[in-house]
Amino acid sequence: xxxxKVGAAAVPPAVLAGMPRLRWGWAGAGLLALAASxxxxxxxxxxxxxxxxxxxxxxxxxxxPGQANILWSLRFPRxxxxxxxGGTLAIAGAAYQGVFRNPLADPYLLGAAxxxxxxxxxxxxxxxxxxxxxxxxxxxxxxxxxxxxxxxAYALGRSVTGLRSATGxxxxxxxxxxxxxxxxxxxxxxxxxxxxxxxxxxxxxxxTAGWDDVLLILPYVLLSVVAIYLHRRLLDALTLxxxxxxxxxxxxxxxxxxxxxxxxxxxxxxxxxGGTIAFVxxxxxxTIRLLVGRSYRVVIPLSVLFGAAFLVLADAAARTxxxxxxxxxxxxxxxxxxxxxxxxxxxxxxxxx
Amino acid sequence: xxxxxxxxxxxxAVRFGVVAFLSVFFAASCxxxxxxxxxxxxxxxxxxxxxxxxxTVTIPRRPQRVVSLSxxxxxxxxxxxxxxxxxxxxxxxxxPATAPKTQLSGFTPNIEAIAAFTPDLVVAAEDTAGLxxxxxxxxxxxxxxxxxxxxxxxYVQIKQLGAATGHAADADSLVASMRSQVGxxxxxxxxxxxxxxxxxxxxxxxxxVTSATFIGQVYKLLGLTNIADAAAGAAPDYPQLSPEYIVAxxxxxxxxxxxxxxxxxxxxxxxRPGWRAIVAVKSGQVVPVDDDVASxxxxxxxxxxxxxxxxxxxxxxxxx
Numbered sequence: 001x002x003x004x005k006v007g008a009a010a011v012p013p014a015v016l017a018g019m020p021r022l023r024w025g026w027a028g029a030g031l032l033a034l035a036a037s038x039x040x041x042x043x044x045x046x047x048x049x050x051x052x053x054x055x056x057x058x059x060x061x062x063x064x065p066g067q068a069n070i071l072w073s074l075r076f077p078r079x080x081x082x083x084x085x086g087g088t089l090a091i092a093g094a095a096y097q098g099v100f101r102n103p104l105a106d107p108y109l110l111g112a113a114x115x116x117x118x119x120x121x122x123x124x125x126x127x128x129x130x131x132x133x134x135x136x137x138x139x140x141x142x143x144x145x146x147x148x149x150x151x152x153a154y155a156l157g158r159s160v161t162g163l164r165s166a167t168g169x170x171x172x173x174x175x176x177x178x179x180x181x182x183x184x185x186x187x188x189x190x191x192x193x194x195x196x197x198x199x200x201x202x203x204x205x206x207x208t209a210g211w212d213d214v215l216l217i218l219p220y221v222l223l224s225v226v227a228i229y230l231h232r233r234l235l236d237a238l239t240l241x242x243x244x245x246x247x248x249x250x251x252x253x254x255x256x257x258x259x260x261x262x263x264x265x266x267x268x269x270x271x272x273x274g275g276t277i278a279f280v281x282x283x284x285x286x287t288i289r290l291l292v293g294r295s296y297r298v299v300i301p302l303s304v305l306f307g308a309a310f311l312v313l314a315d316a317a318a319r320t321x322x323x324x325x326x327x328x329x330x331x332x333x334x335x336x337x338x339x340x341x342x343x344x345x346x347x348x349x350x351x352x353x
Numbered sequence: 354x355x356x357x358x359x360x361x362x363x364x365x366a367v368r369f370g371v372v373a374f375l376s377v378f379f380a381a382s383c384x385x386x387x388x389x390x391x392x393x394x395x396x397x398x399x400x401x402x403x404x405x406x407x408x409t410v411t412i413p414r415r416p417q418r419v420v421s422l423s424x425x426x427x428x429x430x431x432x433x434x435x436x437x438x439x440x441x442x443x444x445x446x447x448x449p450a451t452a453p454k455t456q457l458s459g460f461t462p463n464i465e466a467i468a469a470f471t472p473d474l475v476v477a478a479e480d481t482a483g484l485x486x487x488x489x490x491x492x493x494x495x496x497x498x499x500x501x502x503x504x505x506x507x508y509v510q511i512k513q514l515g516a517a518t519g520h521a522a523d524a525d526s527l528v529a530s531m532r533s534q535v536g537x538x539x540x541x542x543x544x545x546x547x548x549x550x551x552x553x554x555x556x557x558x559x560x561x562v563t564s565a566t567f568i569g570q571v572y573k574l575l576g577l578t579n580i581a582d583a584a585a586g587a588a589p590d591y592p593q594l595s596p597e598y599i600v601a602x603x604x605x606x607x608x609x610x611x612x613x614x615x616x617x618x619x620x621x622x623x624x625r626p627g628w629r630a631i632v633a634v635k636s637g638q639v640v641p642v643d644d645d646v647a648s649x650x651x652x653x654x655x656x657x658x659x660x661x662x663x664x665x666x667x668x669x670x671x672x673x
Contacts, residue, residue: 327587
């Protein structure tokens, strides 16, 4: 195969030799899993709505207006939002693991979660119920907070190490996250009346402003997913090591910057509407590595599909296991995700790690 | 329980009227209430009070420097006329406006900051961060009056605070007034032929209250069916409800106790996806209430109950 152009960077085919490519079987399995989880997501909930009604509603048939209202206003947008949030968190996690060549990297590594939490906490405590240009101020503040934290970490890491190594960047992210977390804790401590809302936000919840939230984040999610997908070969090349890749003429720092910006943009967008949902960005890419293969040409596309499927199922559980009450989705993702991940690790003997 | 002083009965009748008046008008300040410093002889002290937690607190003299770290207790103290004896209240005690609000926190109490007010009685709602131990070390009596589970708890707490501050008779008349008003509200609503459903909202992430809570029992007393009770298995007191369940339950009455925290009102509720189909939204039976009134267990519960009872009466008229 010829070398593939991505931006200005080309990856010599020899570099990718021996790394597995995505097989159609796995891509099909991913699509099937996503379709199945969406089916479950649409069909289960505290209000029972039968398959027939759902199909009738989708094709515009005559159904009970109450059930149609619940499906169109609440359940469909929630499932779609689950797809966007889950897919984006998983691909962003995979991208971070790739650029930092660190298995523990997740989308929150450079402070995105701490920034989003601080932004949301400030908005909930000091500007409740306000909106800017018709958009609720809480997601906006979370988006800005996440972006500010990662930009701060990037600027700090650059001033310290000149981005020669990823470690400086990671440590800058750790410092920024700790700093933002301390401010967030302080605000939460002094504004005791908003503690429950802040808590609810941090644990994550896909309760939406209907289709508005979906449309709000869709452009960022698409941009992020497409940009990371186009860099999957470069991420594979990066596994060779920074010096070696640089000697092949691949601009490592630029690749790292583009992928980090893309992943951060997507993460900030989905965190803004879903809260800082834990674990998806780390468990989904690693499960794919263990079960399918380590190549980013496998991990990146499959992370989108399985991440989306996983979060839609987790959300279905969040709104059914204690119905008609709800559980925070962050509780479900870690509670179901951790044992599953351990089972996968044990069954594969972790050889692929 | 202490008996009335014979000579004070005329004054008591006046005070009864004042208390009833105050509880009628939400915005009224208690600043004008007469003090009862002269009505209760100091010889009644020391008093011993057994707090709900079980510990007995002895108060040697009639307190003149009370520090309240509980907004509910602050409202009780001022409603019974013990306000002039209160020297400091915590940062959340925003009612009545005349209460001496300070930076003190009942949530993260600082013993030194409390000691700076040289209190002779401290009242709080919970023993957090070593509060009781710290205040006892100062040789100051401390009374913990925890969150009430029902109206009877509130009545007990009012009487305890009355005994502790030398206002036992005032506390008795306040409780009597509250009891009679609660009775009249309950009598004012017929038991509806059709069950009326209520949804009480604590914030815009759909946390609600079940009938097991202090605020939830008010709905129960007024004969309403609380939609959050179905979620009591998940969280017995304050479950977070699924929005599709709220829409499908189609409540007749929505009570918004998130007007201050989250600026919610009828139009913001109607703008939520799918909520326009709810009968309470269609008919405008969305009641905004003061978050504080609906989250405390003080005398202002009467105002809250009056507001809800009025809407229940309207709903019953519509249904008839």
